[in-house]
Amino acid sequence: MISTTVKYKLYPSLLSCFDRFERGYIGEQDLLDRINRVPVPQTEAQFRGVSFEDAVIKGIGEESFDADILSRVRSYLPRPMVKTQVYCEYQLNDSLIYGYVDVIGKMLAVDIKTTGNYRAGCFAKSHQNFYLPALRTKGIRSLRYVITDFKDVYLEEYDQMADLSYQEDQISRFCQFLETYRDRITDLRVFARI
Numbered sequence: 001m002i003s004t005t006v007k008y009k010l011y012p013s014l015l016s017c018f019d020r021f022e023r024g025y026i027g028e029q030d031l032l033d034r035i036n037r038v039p040v041p042q043t044e045a046q047f048r049g050v051s052f053e054d055a056v057i058k059g060i061g062e063e064s065f066d067a068d069i070l071s072r073v074r075s076y077l078p079r080p081m082v083k084t085q086v087y088c089e090y091q092l093n094d095s096l097i098y099g100y101v102d103v104i105g106k107m108l109a110v111d112i113k114t115t116g117n118y119r120a121g122c123f124a125k126s127h128q129n130f131y132l133p134a135l136r137t138k139g140i141r142s143l144r145y146v147i148t149d150f151k152d153v154y155l156e157e158y159d160q161m162a163d164l165s166y167q168e169d170q171i172s173r174f175c176q177f178l179e180t181y182r183d184r185i186t187d188l189r190v191f192a193r194i
C-alpha cells in the first residue's frame with residue numbers, strides 16, 4: 001500500500017455509530033454528538049460490560065458474575081496471554097483506524113463482548129476486524145470475539161483473509177459525511193488535527 005497523508009482518525013465504535021445512523025437507528029444530531037465527543041452518561045449495559053471484562057482479565061469483581069460464564073470465557077483466551085489492552089492502528093488510504101484489542105497471545109487476538117441479544121455472525125462487519133491487518137506484524141493470525149449474554153458464551157473468529165470490503169465502503173461514506181458536515185464538527189481529532 002502506498003502511504004498517504006492521514007486526513008481522518010477513526011475508531012471502531014465511532015464507525016459502528018455511523019453504521020447505526022445508516023440503518024436509521026440514530027439521527028444525524030446523535031451521530032454529530034458522537035463525533036464531537038459530547039459527554040453522555042454511561043449506561044448500565046456499558047458499565048456491566050466493562051466490569052465483566054475486568055472480572056475476566058483482572059479478576060476484579062468476579063463475585064458479580066456467574067462463575068461458569070467467567071470460566072467459559074476465560075477458556076477461550078489465548079494461552080499464554082502476551083499482553084492486554086493492545087493499541088492497534090491501520091491506515092486505509094487517508095484514514096487511520098485505531099483502537100485497543102482486549103488480549104493478544106502469540107498468534108491470536110481476543111476481544112470480549114457482552115450483549116443482551118446475540119445474533120450469529122454479527123461481528124463479520126465489525127470495524128474492529130481492521131485489528132487483523134494492524135496486528136499482522138505482531139504475528140497475529142486470527143481475531144476471536146468471545147461474546148456473552150450472561151446466559152451463554154458464543155464465538156466468532158476471523159483470520160487474515162477476512163473480507164473487509166463492507167467496512168472499507170462504509171469508511172468511504174463516513175468520510176464523505178464528515179466533509180459534508182465539517183462546519184458542524186467541533187472536535188478536530190476526527191480530522192487528524194489533534
